[in-house]
Amino acid sequence: MTNASTTADDILRCARSLIVAGGYNSFSYADISKVVGIRNASVHHHFPGKADLVRVLVARYRQEAEAGIAELERNVAAPLDQLRAYVGYWEACITDMSAPFCVCALLASEIPVLPEAVALEVRAHFRMLSAWLSSVLERGAKDGSLRLTTGSADGDAEMFMATVHGAMLSARAYGDPVTFGTVTRPLLARLTA
Numbered sequence: 408m409t410n411a412s413t414t415a416d417d418i419l420r421c422a423r424s425l426i427v428a429g430g431y432n433s434f435s436y437a438d439i440s441k442v443v444g445i446r447n448a449s450v451h452h453h454f455p456g457k458a459d460l461v462r463v464l465v466a467r468y469r470q471e472a473e474a475g476i477a478e479l480e481r482n483v484a485a486p487l488d489q490l491r492a493y494v495g496y497w498e499a500c501i502t503d504m505s506a507p508f509c510v511c512a513l514l515a516s517e518i519p520v521l522p523e524a525v526a527l528e529v530r531a532h533f534r535m536l537s538a539w540l541s542s543v544l545e546r547g548a549k550d551g552s553l554r555l556t557t558g559s560a561d562g563d564a565e566m567f568m569a570t571v572h573g574a575m576l577s578a579r580a581y582g583d584p585v586t587f588g589t590v591t592r593p594l595l596a597r598l599t600a
Contacts (some may be wrong), residue, residue, distance in 0.1 A: 458522035465528035486547030540564035
């Protein structure tokens with residue numbers, strides 16, 4: 408790996424942690440340069456503007472999510488177990504603080520003030536996640552392991568996604584990772600046939 412790509416990756420990692428800590432408008436290139444140990448001009452060299460940086464960050468985040476979902480699909484066959492694994496992933500991340508909040512969920516709350524290029528990437532993440540959840544719910548309804556509570560897989564996918572992200576928000580608001588499971592366990596129980 409070249410030094411240039413390492414620096415860009417360091418910048419992206421730093422920006423991701425700053426966004427999770429406080430949102431899009433909570434940091435500047437000066438904050439990144441201090442953490443990464445480079446000059447502001449170096450940050451601008453890799454990412455000319457903040458919108459460029461965050462757009463790339465969200466696109467990579469979505470690629471990571473897609474890869475994680477593909478891995479889950481390869482290793483977990485049953486639809487209900489896939490939903491449990493997805494929720495379990497977030498529960499572990501929130502508990503050990505390795506990823507205490509979904510970057511896209513946080514940025515979605517800021518859509519009205521985000522640059523359009525960033526907002527488009529955030530929406531693409533939600534569409535991807537919703538489509539996957541809908542396919543899992545559809546397969547589960549078909550094999551009898553899951554029941555659709557809203558009448559459609561698409562509706563239940565949106566409900567599932569909103570509940571998981573809401574559980575993240577509640578865990579953060581209360582400063583209690585246990586809250587995440589308190590919210591998500593009944594969700595899984597309602598969907599179980």
